[in-house]
Amino acid sequence: MPTQKSLIVFDLDACCWMPEMYQLWGGGAPFKQVTAAPNNVLTDTSGTRCRLLGDVAACWAACHSRMQAGEPLLVGVASRSDEPAWARECLNKFMVAEGVSMMDVVGEELCEIYKGSKRQHFAALQQKTGIPYSRMCFFDDDTANIRDVSTLGVHCVYTPSGVTRKLFLQGVDAATAGGDTWAAFRDGSD
Numbered sequence: 663m664p665t666q667k668s669l670i671v672f673d674l675d676a677c678c679w680m681p682e683m684y685q686l687w688g689g690g691a692p693f694k695q696v697t698a699a700p701n702n703v704l705t706d707t708s709g710t711r712c713r714l715l716g717d718v719a720a721c722w723a724a725c726h727s728r729m730q731a732g733e734p735l736l737v738g739v740a741s742r743s744d745e746p747a748w749a750r751e752c753l754n755k756f757m758v759a760e761g762v763s764m765m766d767v768v769g770e771e772l773c774e775i776y777k778g779s780k781r782q783h784f785a786a787l788q789q790k791t792g793i794p795y796s797r798m799c800f801f802d803d804d805t806a807n808i809r810d811v812s813t814l815g816v817h818c819v820y821t822p823s824g825v826t827r828k829l830f831l832q833g834v835d836a837a838t839a840g841g842d843t844w845a846a847f848r849d850g851s852d
């Protein structure tokens with residue numbers, strides 16, 4: 663088991679869940695849990711269903727159980743969502759394992775949800791955790807964010823269809839290995 667800490671960072675809108683928060687304008691909070699079972703569905707005030715993408719529930723559950731087992735991992739969020747309060751509410755209401763919400767996995771302290779370059783979000787996460795960028799991985803569905811954060815040396819993983827098990831393991835393995843030359847995604851222009 664590695665001794666140095668690694669940080670697993672997720673974008674939220676269109677990476678962990680759909681719809682994106684701005685697409686709920688006219689509805690939005692408060693959200694209701696259709697069930698409280700893992701990988702549950704939420705509904706907003708206009709009845710729109712919000713769901714987790716890909717293998718997000720299983721991947722977050724894996725982070726949780728690996729941390730519970732003593733692995734030196736932390737989870738963070740780097741989001742530019744238009745509705746940070748709604749996003750936090752969804753983190754509290756989306757369940758990833760029996761009795762475990764997304765917020766239970768990430769913790770309020772490492773949720774960076776605001777506008778601006780995501781390099782700022784990562785600078786904040788670096789300050790708070792002391793973990794070097796080479797031991798971080800980042801999942802995002804937006805190629806501009808991927809390019810931006812790649813320049814820091816974070817292992818960036820492009821997730822056009824949400825976080826899948828395969829991409830998740832690639833990212834986490836790269837972060838725990840800590841190499842400085844690896845990135846799962848290149849856009850071909852460099």
Ligand SMILES: [Mg+2]
Pocket residue numbers: 673674675676677802803804
């Ligand atoms: Mg996104």
